[in-house]
Amino acid sequence: MTPTRTPRPDGTGLALLLVTTIGWGLNWPAMKLLLAEWPVLTTRASAGVVGLAVLLAVTMARRESLAVPWSLWPRLVLTSLLNVTAWMGLASFSLLWLSAAEATIVCYTMPVWAALMAWAILGEKPGPARIAGLLLALSGLALLVLGRGVAVGLEKAPGVAFGLGSAILFSLGTVVTKRWPLGLPPTCATVWQVGLGILPLGLLAAAFDHPDIARLSMLDWALLAYGGVFALGLCYLSWFAALRRLPASLASLGTLITPMVGVASAAFFLGEPFGWREATAMGLTLSGVGLALRG
Structure with a gap:
């Protein structure tokens, strides 16, 4: 009897x-730099408009329809x-108090919260792996936040x-999309x-922000363009293309590269500290997320 071979992952999908x-990981230190010059809402809305323009251009180039049945509009608004x-708002506000590395680690606990919400909404009871993953992730967050003292x-x-709020609400959006696609x-x-x-x-930016365009340097404009064109526009398209080629479990585990890139790039470009505390917290948190995903 010929043994069944496990199919190899699609090379294009992995790329x-x-x-x-x-691309997503590098956007965290970029956002940290931009928020030193511009308000949160203005920065995120501006990048969002650029990203939307890229996505619309791709859609028109492909001649794809943007028609949405009336029955789907309430669900579409909720998931949006x-x-x-x-996600974009709360995660960005977290950068006002946290370093780019810390915000990345906190926000990428998403799969842990998604596992809990899937239990509550979809009836997917978490097994020992997911429970252990939750405990590991929480211990990593505790070390990250309290490792330098309670004060x-x-x-x-x-x-x-703000970071946990963004992760939890994004996870809720994931589960809602799963329950009502x-x-x-x-x-x-x-x-x-x-x-x-x-x-x-x-x-909200138009109502409350008063951005000073003159404050933005050429580097700031380049970072804003990067966040819109690449991180929000092209990266979302490549993500969906990867999902079509790879198993969902492999793609989800692959996203663990993002916080690693965010932490490493924050240390390299921003000079943020990366010692035993940050390394241990990231290891605990990502191990917990990995267990939750595999579970």
Whole structure:
């Protein structure tokens, strides 16, 4: 009897996944630099508009339809608020209190919270691996926040709250999409979610922010273009393309490269400290996330 061979992962899919995760990881230190010059809402809304323009251009080049049935609009608005508005807004606010490395680690606990919400909403009871993953991730967060003392931890508490809020709401959006799928083509769904998701950020920015365009240097403009064109536009397209070629479990585990790139690039470009505390916290958190995904 001939043994069954395990199919090899698609090489193009792996390359697309690598490009996506590196692109997303590098955006964290870029956002940290931009937020030193511009308000959060203005920065994220501006990058979102650029990313939306890229996605629309790709959609028109492919001549894909953007039609959405009326029955899907409530679901589309809800997922846009959870997957884009909450994620982009709250995760960015966390950078006002946390370093780029710390914010990356906190926000990428998403799969752990998704596992818990899948239990509550989808009835997917977590096994020992997911429970162990949750405990590992929480221990990593505790070390990250309290490793330099309770006083420093309390100073960072607002940033941790924003980061966890973004991760939890994004996870809720993932589970809601799983429970009530949109059934739209990936590019169409991305265009509408980005467009609807950045709309509240843009309206809030217009109402409360007073950005000074003169404050932006050429580097700042380049970082803003990078966040819009690459991190939000092209990386989302490469992510969906990778999902079409790879098993979902492999693609999800591949996203663990993103916080590693974020932490490493923050240390390299911003000079953020990366000692035993950061390394141990990242190891515990990512191990927990990996267990949750495999479980």
